[in-house]
Amino acid sequence: MRKPEIQSEALNTAVTQKTLIAPSILSADFSRLGEEIEDIEKGGCDIIHIDVMDGRFVPNLTLGPPVIKHFRKVSKLPFDVHLMIDEPINSVADYRKAGADWITIHVEAASDVSATLTAIGDLGAKRGISLRPMTPLSAVEPYLDQVDLVLIMTVEPGFGGQSFMPEMLKKIRTLRPKFTGLISVDGGINVETGRASLEAGADILVAGTSVFGQEDRAQAIASLRRAAGK
Ligand code: DX5
Ligand code: ZN
Secondary structure (H helix, E strand, O other), X not given: OOOOOOOOHHHHHHHHHHOEEEEEHHHOOHHHHHHHHHHHHHOOOOXXXXXEEEOOOOXXXXXXXXXXXXXXXXXXXXEEEEEEOOOHHHOHHHHHHHOOOEEEEEOOOOOOHHHHHHHHHHOOOEEEEEEOOOOOHHHOHHHHHHOOEEEEEOOOOOOOOOOOOHHHHHHXXXXXXXXXXXXXXXXXXXXXXXXXXXXXXXXXXXXOXXXXXXXXXXXXXXXXXXXXXX
């Protein structure tokens, strides 16, 4: 097991240092996305989380490779591209070319999950897999040795600003001892729910509203980073 339950102050510190903060730009001002990305990068985040929605897998539509390509001009941080799209195998190469460092697909969205993950790896990107809240963890377990990241959805994918589903903490706790890669948690993350997720075994906090909803993004990011230690 890579990350045991938090039992001591020293462990709290260790966990805090390893925590990665990934603001989700879904909650940013889309009329000035470049500046918003610069703002969170200056604010000290580790990863830029980019939510891609196709209006089919989820009932919302966001952006695609032509837009992501331009983000590369303003940021050197890793781009974690969360694909909420049907049959992602058809476009993973385009996302990689546009600058995606991590490509996360949904287990429910691909007819051949294994082939899709192989395609992502062959492109030189890190492979991520995600699951809807109602999808059992057993759906992703067959692919654990093929992925670098598991993204646990703690809201129904599609929109920012929803409430964290505490029942999802059990998925993190169950997954932690079985998986040596990174566990990311996405949806309704704030200081309180972030802390609970880190204590359950998560490594990466994806946060939209709790970062972009605040004037001072550096402070919002710092609060999340400290979440495990408080
Ligand atoms: C939801 C997206 C999330 C979302 C998080 O489908 O995957 O990344 O933007 O936003 P908040 O933090 O507001 O729940
Ligand atoms: Zn996301």
